[in-house]
Amino acid sequence: MFSTKGRYALRVMIDLAEQHSDEYIPLKDVAERQDISKKYLEIIAKELVNGKLLEGASGKHGGYRLVRKPSEYSVGEIIELMEGSIAPVACLAKDAAPCPKEKKCKTISMWREFYTLEHSFFFNKTLEDLVNS
Amino acid sequence: MFSTKGRYALRVMIDLAEQHSDEYIPLKDVAERQDISKKYLEIIAKELVNGKLLEGASGKHGGYRLVRKPSEYSVGEIIELMEGSIAPVACLAKDAAPCPKEKKCKTISMWREFYTLEHSFFFNKTLEDLVNS
DNA sequence: TATTTACCTATTGACATAGTAGGCAAATAG
DNA sequence: CTATTTGCCTACTATGTCAATAGGTAAATA
Numbered sequence: 145m146f147s148t149k150g151r152y153a154l155r156v157m158i159d160l161a162e163q164h165s166d167e168y169i170p171l172k173d174v175a176e177r178q179d180i181s182k183k184y185l186e187i188i189a190k191e192l193v194n195g196k197l198l199e200g201a202s203g204k205h206g207g208y209r210l211v212r213k214p215s216e217y218s219v220g221e222i223i224e225l226m227e228g229s230i231a232p233v234a235c236l237a238k239d240a241a242p243c244p245k246e247k248k249c250k251t252i253s254m255w256r257e258f259y260t261l262e263h264s265f266f267f268n269k270t271l272e273d274l275v276n277s
Numbered sequence: 278m279f280s281t282k283g284r285y286a287l288r289v290m291i292d293l294a295e296q297h298s299d300e301y302i303p304l305k306d307v308a309e310r311q312d313i314s315k316k317y318l319e320i321i322a323k324e325l326v327n328g329k330l331l332e333g334a335s336g337k338h339g340g341y342r343l344v345r346k347p348s349e350y351s352v353g354e355i356i357e358l359m360e361g362s363i364a365p366v367a368c369l370a371k372d373a374a375p376c377p378k379e380k381k382c383k384t385i386s387m388w389r390e391f392y393t394l395e396h397s398f399f400f401n402k403t404l405e406d407l408v409n410s
Numbered sequence: 411t412a413t414t415t416a417c418c419t420a421t422t423g424a425c426a427t428a429g430t431a432g433g434c435a436a437a438t439a440g
Numbered sequence: 441c442t443a444t445t446t447g448c449c450t451a452c453t454a455t456g457t458c459a460a461t462a463g464g465t466a467a468a469t470a
Contacts, residue, residue, distance in 0.1 A: 148429095149427085171447075202446055205437085262391075335417075337413070
């Protein structure tokens with residue numbers, strides 16, 4: 145189950161894309177439109193900046209803006225940045241310790257197959273697709 | 278991310294299927310073969326019995342056994358029983374409160390599309406498929 | 411009657427989730 | 441140069457879930 149962090153991040157990105165503006169948009173506005181605590185969104189926005197998905201600017205007329213066109217963001221990279229990993233099981237997450245029982249494991253190939261499906265679903269969907277939906 | 282409960286339940290079911298026996302199999306044996314705490318497996322086995330996926334019997338020669346052929350169990354029903362729901366977001370889980378923002382929500386249809394994909398993946402895969410993999 | 415098994419209730423430590431609080435730093439307008 | 445607006449930073453917290461563990465009771469059989 146994806147957490148609010150991933151889902152809210154997606155809504156922030158969509159909101160910014162919908163403003164069709166090159167200006168910085170204050171988080172306060174986004175928070176009001178999306179009806180999410182501004183304080184909580186600060187944490188999320190900060191992570192999006194650290195992950196180079198957004199650019200932030202302080203001061204008057206400051207705020208956040210996209211660094212690419214909406215069509216150039218995949219939904220997958222946004223969610224993965226926030227959730228850490230979208231792997232269905234811990235042993236498939238990046239930098240997971242290799243499982244000692246992998247050889248005899250009757251489920252690993254199913255998890256891998258599902259992960260591939262999930263990955264291509266989310267990485268082939270763009271922010272623009274969501275805005276136009 | 279699926280929890281150990283769902284993953285262990287699957288391993289218990291696979292283990293029982295692999296014994297190719299109509300006898301009851303003691304949980305102690307399953308726990309040793311799978312290298313999982315027997316105490317923890319008790320909780321899981323109990324839920325599988327409550328969900329009518331397994332049958333349990335006390336006393337000597339007691340234990341657990343499948344109530345259907347492996348080909349008649351879907352992986353989806355096993356995981357869903359243990360995890361409660363396999364929905365990717367809370368608002369799509371069964372008996373979730375209807376979301377007041379659904380009309381304006383730009384993400385709900387993507388989540389629904391993914392849920393459909395996920396659902397058909399896991400409900401079209403059987404326990405037998407896993408045993409034969 | 412002793413043994414083997416499932417089944418039951420309760421508790422626990424560790425961690426993640428979903429925030430909140432309060433202030434500092436930077437940029438701009440006047 | 442000052443006030444205002446904004447992002448950015450550290451810290452804290454309540455609640456819940458996860459992954460077990462502990463210790464017993466009930467049922468079935470040899």
